[in-house]
Amino acid sequence: GDSVTQMEGPVTLSEEAFLTINCTYTATGYPSLFWYVQYPGEGLQLLLKATKADDKGSNKGFEATYRKETTSFHLEKGSVQVSDSAVYFCALTTGNTGKLIFGQGTTLQVKP
């Protein structure tokens, strides 16, 4: 079945460091890919998405490119801030039901 695998966390970085969180997927058909973020004590909110191969999603300085050849959707940010500390989830949907399949989540802690 369809699945998403994320790099293990937690990831601890200093402010202004470069961030990469790896995400790979397995899917039949043509999935849409998402990154969701969960700040402490809150629900999930969409960070960015890409709906077809070679699309780049971007938001708040974060970027991810849909790579069909490597089945990947790695999240990057050039300079992280303390306020980026959160749990990041990679996810996909296929078909028309909109059912999300999530990776296990990666906790990011950014220190001043």
Next chain:
Amino acid sequence: NAGVTQTPKFQVLKTGQSMTLQCAQDMNHEYMSWYRQDPGMGLRLIHYSVGAGITDQGEVPNGYNVSRSTTEDFPLRLLSAAPSQTSVYFCASHPTLAGNTDTQYFGPGTRLTVL
């Protein structure tokens, strides 16, 4: 717009008790779903609904019931709580049936502990 709301925020149950987690959305979204979040496992789909009167099972449906009598509400019922159901529960909605590209909107979650 309140978005997606969930009640209660916290709940403690004893094994064997039943309860209903409430979820409501005011965005007129057709699609609603329930997920549970467990450490190291991400979120897993419990049940979902593509419209009023229509529900279906997700990845981990056992021990849970749902119904969708209105577009706005999608309650999740625990029939006989078990410690394995200790988790954080999220309700989500999105606007269209034909939109696997659509953004899902999540509620703030209900933290459930079963003793």
